[in-house]
Amino acid sequence: SQTIHQWPATLVQPVGSPLSLECTVEGTSNPNLYWYRQAAGRGLQLLFYSVGIGQISSEVPQNLSASRPQDRQFILSSKKLLLSDSGFYLCAWKLRQNSGNTIYFGEGSWLTVV
């Protein structure tokens, strides 16, 4: 069966520090991968999605970047965090289009920028 895991689960970072959140998927190949953010009291916002290794699409201009160095690995990064980067970050995957529509989320990473 397929599983998705992301880490770290919780982190507190000072403003201006770097960030790296990692996500891996097991039990499948060629998934679509996504990074979402949920700020306090707001809905999930799509940040990045990827349909293949090295293929990253950004949904909104921001202080963050994403990379997909391997088929089942998706990384969210920042060189210098802002207070506004605080939130709940969720990695997600789905089978390639036309192979199933359900999207599955990782457990999430709580980021507090202080």
Added chain:
Amino acid sequence: RKEVEQDPGPFNVPEGATVAFNCTYSNSASQSFFWYRQDCRKEPKLLMSVYSSGNEDGRFTAQLNRASQYISLLIRDSKLSDSATYLCVVMRGATNKLIFGTGTLLAVQP
């Protein structure tokens, strides 16, 4: 205007009550529709897909009206364990992006 709109609630209902959530979407190119459930400080989990013909899963019934761009979720015989935030979700585009509503908070009271 948000692409997916939901009443944020909260909906406070007694156990055993029937409760209905509504959702509208603005992009007529939306292809697939879902309801997700999110417990406090947890990741969203798929509750059910929504089809034009309507579909039922136990106490949960989902309906889709493409002409009106309207989605609904009905929960019958509410349980305490149904307390959560319910997210209306649409999928569109060649890369199957999911667009989430802000969610409706349900609190079932004993």
